[in-house]
Amino acid sequence: MKSITLTVNGQPVSGSVEARTHLADFLRGQMGLTGTHLGCEQGVCGACTILIDGQPGRSCIALAAACDGSDIRTVEGFDDDPTMARLRKAFSERHGLQCGFCTPGMLVTARDIVNRLDTPDEARIRHALSGNICRCTGYQGIVEAISDVVAETAAEKAPCGAPIAPLGRAAPDVPPPSFEVAERKDASAGSGAASATISKPVMRVDDDGWTVLTLVMKAEQPRTKLWEVMTDIPTVARCMPGAEVTAVEGDRIQGRLTIRFGPISAGFNGTLDQQVDANARRVVLSGEGADAKSGTNVQGQLTYALRTEAEERTAVDIEVRFKLTGPLAQFGRSGLVRDFTSRLSSDFAGNLGRLLAGEDIGEAQQRQLSVLALLWGVLRDRLFRR
Amino acid sequence: MKPVDFDYSAAETVDEALTQLSGADVKVMSGGQSLGPMLNLRLVRPSALVGLAATAALRRIEDASGAVTVGAAVRHAEFEDGKVPDPAGGMMQYVARGIAHRAVRTRGTIGGSLAHADPAADWVTTLTTLDAVLTLRGAAGSRDVPMTGFMQGAFTTALRDGEIIESIRIPKRSESVRWGYYKICRKVGEFAEAIGALVVDPGQRYCRVVMGATDGAPVVLDDFSRRLAAEGAAALSGLADTVRATLPDANPVSLRQHEVALRRAIQQVYPS
Ligand SMILES: Cc1cc2nc3c(=O)[nH]c(=O)nc-3n(C[C@H](O)[C@H](O)[C@H](O)COP(=O)(O)OP(=O)(O)OC[C@H]3O[C@@H](n4cnc5c(N)ncnc54)[C@H](O)[C@@H]3O)c2cc1C
Numbered sequence: 001m002k003s004i005t006l007t008v009n010g011q012p013v014s015g016s017v018e019a020r021t022h023l024a025d026f027l028r029g030q031m032g033l034t035g036t037h038l039g040c041e042q043g044v045c046g047a048c049t050i051l052i053d054g055q056p057g058r059s060c061i062a063l064a065a066a067c068d069g070s071d072i073r074t075v076e077g078f079d080d081d082p083t084m085a086r087l088r089k090a091f092s093e094r095h096g097l098q099c100g101f102c103t104p105g106m107l108v109t110a111r112d113i114v115n116r117l118d119t120p121d122e123a124r125i126r127h128a129l130s131g132n133i134c135r136c137t138g139y140q141g142i143v144e145a146i147s148d149v150v151a152e153t154a155a156e157k158a159p160c161g162a163p164i165a166p167l168g169r170a171a172p173d174v175p176p177p178s179f180e181v182a183e184r185k186d187a188s189a190g191s192g193a194a195s196a197t198i199s200k201p202v203m204r205v206d207d208d209g210w211t212v213l214t215l216v217m218k219a220e221q222p223r224t225k226l227w228e229v230m231t232d233i234p235t236v237a238r239c240m241p242g243a244e245v246t247a248v249e250g251d252r253i254q255g256r257l258t259i260r261f262g263p264i265s266a267g268f269n270g271t272l273d274q275q276v277d278a279n280a281r282r283v284v285l286s287g288e289g290a291d292a293k294s295g296t297n298v299q300g301q302l303t304y305a306l307r308t309e310a311e312e313r314t315a316v317d318i319e320v321r322f323k324l325t326g327p328l329a330q331f332g333r334s335g336l337v338r339d340f341t342s343r344l345s346s347d348f349a350g351n352l353g354r355l356l357a358g359e360d361i362g363e364a365q366q367r368q369l370s371v372l373a374l375l376w377g378v379l380r381d382r383l384f385r386r
Numbered sequence: 387m388k389p390v391d392f393d394y395s396a397a398e399t400v401d402e403a404l405t406q407l408s409g410a411d412v413k414v415m416s417g418g419q420s421l422g423p424m425l426n427l428r429l430v431r432p433s434a435l436v437g438l439a440a441t442a443a444l445r446r447i448e449d450a451s452g453a454v455t456v457g458a459a460v461r462h463a464e465f466e467d468g469k470v471p472d473p474a475g476g477m478m479q480y481v482a483r484g485i486a487h488r489a490v491r492t493r494g495t496i497g498g499s500l501a502h503a504d505p506a507a508d509w510v511t512t513l514t515t516l517d518a519v520l521t522l523r524g525a526a527g528s529r530d531v532p533m534t535g536f537m538q539g540a541f542t543t544a545l546r547d548g549e550i551i552e553s554i555r556i557p558k559r560s561e562s563v564r565w566g567y568y569k570i571c572r573k574v575g576e577f578a579e580a581i582g583a584l585v586v587d588p589g590q591r592y593c594r595v596v597m598g599a600t601d602g603a604p605v606v607l608d609d610f611s612r613r614l615a616a617e618g619a620a621a622l623s624g625l626a627d628t629v630r631a632t633l634p635d636a637n638p639v640s641l642r643q644h645e646v647a648l649r650r651a652i653q654q655v656y657p658s
């Protein structure tokens with residue numbers, strides 16, 4: 001538990017909260033200030049908007065503990081506020097509310113619009129109101145109420161410090177003169193480029209839900225030497241970012257793939273079967289793994305085959321196939337997965353190239369993705385793009 | 387849903403944050419505007435969070451001769467309100483105003499946005515266009531990484547375990563700088579479907595056109611930028627081909643959106 005001290009609606013308040021308690025739960029649950037409403041708890045709907053240190057903020061994604069020492073004002077705390085008095089009257093006259101669920105957040109945002117923006121027009125009001133969702137009114141009454149108060153206060157308003165220019169920008173009518181771009185000294189060229197080249201991965205999705213990626217790596221190495229390396233699974237695994245071999249029994253490999261995507265991480269545990277076709281110089285690794293957190297399974301297959309291109313040059317045809325099953329299967333096609341998988345494949349090939357060239361690949365930098373993250377990508381689209 | 391149980395402490399100094407960050411499953415939290423929703427959904431389940439929002443060293447704003455340097459915890463609203471000196475013709479102020487909603491901008495930070503590395507977010511594309519350089523700090527010291535090498539893909543960055551973004555250095559452009567920015571989204575304040583951004587500075591012979599909100603990191607259109615600087619609006623005739631060649635896997639809708647976003651951004655600088 002954390003002790004916090006806040007000023008809430010002008011009164012000093014101390015309390016003890018769990019670190020995970022968000023500010024809205026603290027205000028509603030511990031202070032009994034139920035005027036602050038919770039709609040989405042994702043920062044999207046705006047119902048929980050209150051003033052934190054004088055600025056509107058989402059109380060559902062602000063931790064109470066992180067607001068220690070702050071000055072908080074909720075819809076219950078505006079009795080003496082002249083702008084809010086006008087807004088209350090205008091909302092009532094213009095039918096700016098029906099069920100009232102969005103109203104506490106609407107009022108706080110409306111007050112910010114009136115006080116902060118320099119006589120906003122209707123378009124600007126709607127723009128600034130876009131972070132507050134109302135399921136009832138269709139916004140017309142709300143916008144009219146705010147416009148009324150903007151008009152009433154315009155005359156008496158002290159000029160703002162820095163005037164806020166209208167949205168959009170004046171396009172210049174004369175284009176810049178033509179010029180030649182200065183040469184840049186770019187230090188970004190990677191290492192290992194000389195010893196192996198990798199084609200851009202090509203991706204397709206099969207009808208039965210398998211995502212298939214193919215790419216070709218070319219290494220300046222004779223085929224036999226390359227074959228030695230590529231049948232040594234722990235070595236190959238070292239080239240795979242985030243992979244770790246925990247046990248090898250015959251053709252069966254136990255391992256773990258740690259995957260990370262932004263702040264989310266997850267571990268897939270699984271087994272791989274190795275099939276080596278020495279004649280065709282081909283290795284197939286197939287396996288399955290599960291992520292306990294999301295209950296999602298991944299089946300995957302990595303195939304690579306070696307072709308001699310010249311005495312000292314070998315081409316490796318690489319194919320990566322994978323399929324997600326479980327709640328997240330439908331997201332296997334998303335662009336984010338495609339981008340991720342193709343980077344993973346390129347990293348793998350790149351590390352392998354460096355290894356073959358005798359360079360130290362160190363701990364292969366973890367390139368990670370989790371199914372939870374996919375879920376985030378999708379939820380983000382659903383929640384934030386509506 | 388409510389987050390899992392975790393510990394929280396606010397770091398007063400960067401060193402303090404780095405020490406705490408060495409624990410297992412410890413994450414930093416800046417504005418909490420991306421982390422908050424993920425915590426509430428339990429997509430992120432940390433053992434502890436270290437708060438950076440009030441860490442003094444990360445709230446610095448510095449105006450030197452060649453560049454403006456801002457600490458990672460400077461908020462979107464501070465750019466919007468003109469509290470940050472302007473490095474390039476007002477571009478950052480304009481972009482800041484279009485990020486999310488005011489109540490998110492008052493808490494969300496530039497460093498949090500870059501570390502989160504959502505392809506559809508505004509700062510990753512804008513700072514790539516402006517050729518910003520990030521200073522990352524870890525237990526082993528600090529290192530500089532240009533924005534073009536920082537974001538490696540969707541939600542993936544050059545940050546190593548235990549490292550944080552300390553500051554962002556944005557080069558100042560000359561008096562003659564012009565810029566364009568256009569994002570396509572279905573509703574104000576949401577993440578973009580496509581972003582077109584460019585900075586043209588004849589004084590510094592700098593021109594960079596960037597395609598943002600792809601499936602991965604923002605793409606710098608180097609050849610196209612060079613052509614645009616030399617030929618002006620005439621270069622637009624090659625835009626569709628450039629977009630198609632850059633995103634060979636994209637569907638027709640997405641290709642069109644990227645082309646339109648770029649065209650509109652470019653037309654803000656090169657009226658045609
Ligand atoms: C409703 C809504 C709409 C939004 N719309 C947009 C939009 O249109 N455009 C847009 O660009 N963004 C949008 N956002 C995201 C917003 O801009 C966030 O503020 C930003 O992405 C994250 O910044 P933050 O400071 O809140 O980071 P946090 O949420 O605190 O952290 C995000 C991630 O970065 C890490 N992190 C934070 N600071 C550091 C650091 N200094 N060093 C290393 N790692 C760090 C954290 O560990 C975490 O993984 C939206 C958010 C919401 C809630």
Ligand code: FES
Pocket residue numbers: 037038039040041042043044045046047048049058059060061
């Ligand atoms: S409950 Fe906070 S924004 Fe919806």
Ligand code: FES
Pocket residue numbers: 096097098099100101102103133134135136137
């Ligand atoms: S009045 Fe019912 S949601 Fe707005």
